[in-house]
Amino acid sequence: MKKKRLNRSKGILFFITGLSGAGKTTFARQIKSKIKKRYGETIYLDGDNLRKIFNFKEYDKKQRFNNVLKYLTLAKFLINNRVNVILSVIGLSYNIHKIIRKFDNHIIILIKGDDKLINQKRKLLIKNIVGKDIKEEFPKNPELEIFNKYNKHKKILKIKTIFDKIIKII
Secondary structure: OOOOOOOOOOOOEEEEEOOOOOOHHHHHHHHHHHHHHHHOOEEEEEHHHHHHHHOOOOOOHHHHHHHHHHHHHHHHHHHHOOOEEEEEOOOOOHHHHHHHHOOOOEEEEEEEEOHHHHHHHHHHOOOOOEOOOEOOOOOOOOOEEEEEOOOOOOOOOOHHHHHHHHHHHO
């Protein structure tokens, strides 16, 4: 893959997406310190926490899209102020991906998870589940695609190896 040119006067958006239960949050938490060490000031924004902060209670397709637009507005503000943003959300919408690709500095990371774990998570929610009730739209040509095979006895996401891949991209 061709290395991206960075606008050094801005932060970088690390947009981590995938179905519920794929491992987005775990991965984001694991790479935060490495990104901060290599690229500078970094903040991690988690979709579940943002939902609580903004008191978003609707899960239909339109509201999910609108929520992510608001998260991206916040992310853009931070990036324009030289803060790197790790944003982990389901965000499986082609229109969202088009918006992200307009950011000066971005990397879309798709995490695909173990269907067994994802299906367990889906049973906890009643309706409007992306990948079940709402058709998922996986990013076309993400900068990085990770398959997280769940195993509770091991750290499956091999962070050093994956972070090395990120460095090769940006």
